[in-house]
Amino acid sequence: MVNSILFLAHVSESGGTLPKTAYEVLGVALKLSQQTGARLTIGLIGSNLEAAAETIAAAGAGRILAVTGPDFATARYASDAAAAEAVCRAAQAELILAPATSRFMRVLAGVAHRLNGCVDTHVTSLEAVDGEVQATRWYYRQRIEGVIRRDVRPWIVSLESGCGAPWVNPASTGAPAKTEIEEIPLTLSDVARRTVVAGIHAPKSDAQTIRPDAKLLFVAGAGWTKKQSDGKPHVDQAETLILEFLRNSGASLGGSKSLVDLSGESQAVLGFMTHLNQVGQTGSTPRHPKGLSTCCHGEEPHVVGWRFINERRAVNLDPNCGWARGKADVLYVADAFEVMTKLNALLSERSRSQPIPEVAAQLV
């Protein structure tokens, strides 16, 4: 039984809104609140919250609490944990729902400890069954799905993107809603200010191969760097083909562990492929509607990273590879070098006549 729910969020990097996932979590919080009759409170953290708070003011929460100020502009453990703790204590909520952003993933467990509560992260669904809240999450890197409940309160739950439909103001007139924010005063100690966030390192826009919002995940396997039919590797050609495909399709690039590990083994590597691209058991589990795998065997440790890829196709020379065993919808037994050359030509021709919006935006 839950009597009170806190939806906890931080402002996005741009400052004027909340992260996209936060609106999905707000949708879940509202649904749970309606199902259980629990009162809903919104808690916000950030430097300047007004604009972000206006976007959710009409959600129907009883209160909007906030910790704000320059100290809370950036993602730093000590300040974010203190802010989240202050909001949670003020809200006195039994269930605290938050988006699984990198900023919150860094602090929520610590906050749970300070509140004598508990935390569950990477939750993919939250439901009220007979008044009892049940959370679903994955174990052993997306290999086993578990449904849990907790006795301890407060229970902090961080929800993954795609956990529900984002909340949209049904009666929006376009004008900002009036918000009454209860600010919680919080002064940080010098110890909490020791660490200073100096900035963000991002690849140049034309070198950015990880695109979380892309509709397609393109995965390159170690086969791209192996000897081809002429007995020689063609890594340069592979790089050109893959980068051209990413430009033409707007896809996000993933790699198998065996490919990204090659750099540590002094073998020929794709220069733009790093551990950040790695998908699978020891890499990431990205969320895209479609995924295309090339030159990758589709072994289980890699494919667990595809858990949230809906439509899957693969190109591989081996008709008995892992993808053929129920892991892809379609397996093309073909030479990826030849297929990608033709595919790039097709996409290039189409994008000239009908540019893909996200690709066109990158070219501006």
Place this chain on the structure above:
Amino acid sequence: MTNGYHIVVCGSIVPDPLQTLEPVSTSTGPALKNETMLPAILDPWAAHALYEAADLATRFPGSKVWLVSVGPKAKLQQVMMTIAQKVSFEFVPVDASASGFSDAHSSAAILAETIQGIPGLDRSRLLIFGGWESASRGAGATMQLVGERLAILDQFQGVDTLNVQDDGSFEVLERIEGGRHQVSVCPGPPALFGWATGHLPEPRNNPQVGMANMRTVMPALQRAKSVPIQAGGLHYLSASLPKQQRQTRVVKDLSAEQVAYEIAEWIRK
């Protein structure tokens, strides 16, 4: 300048990723079928943390590395046969379940208590390393909880780079969304780092390092405390394998041009 660091690496063990995992119900909650028979490895992210710790210790004379590991004794011994050959460390084992279904709060309590019990640990030189998530529970919670229990406020997760600057401060790169890194500067120890992959390759096996480590590993294993992991109010309603099995269409007889056309149409839809 520093007299070296006291680096404590928290690293659990997980089933070899190539093994098939199947959940079974037990009286204490879910577990893995034939769990005791599954070969284990050091958790991959914790292993990266260990390699980074060893590298840092090599660069700063006077440093020392401890590896605190929670798991069944027999499994820990099996994993140490390989890991102990990679880098030098003092092993601090705890004989307890390494199940991914156990509660992060309980695991963190055991780890923190074990770290506090390490003789001669100097907080002014203390760095806590570990994986930012594990390949078992994968919650990304344990290290934060350990940090809180040790009252360490400078915590970093998803760390790929730790540069010690001339003034002794740390420049830390943490993974954030979109393949980017947040850059932070921390004045020095004590600090906690949950590592992602870092930049170091897996060290080659070195039998001499292995022999030196094993002199302390085996006695440490014999002395390892057996500790129950509390459920902590966590209840499993179910644990199951995903049911989705795709009916794969294997296409063998299309030309590269035809395959390209089909994929282009699929992307466009």
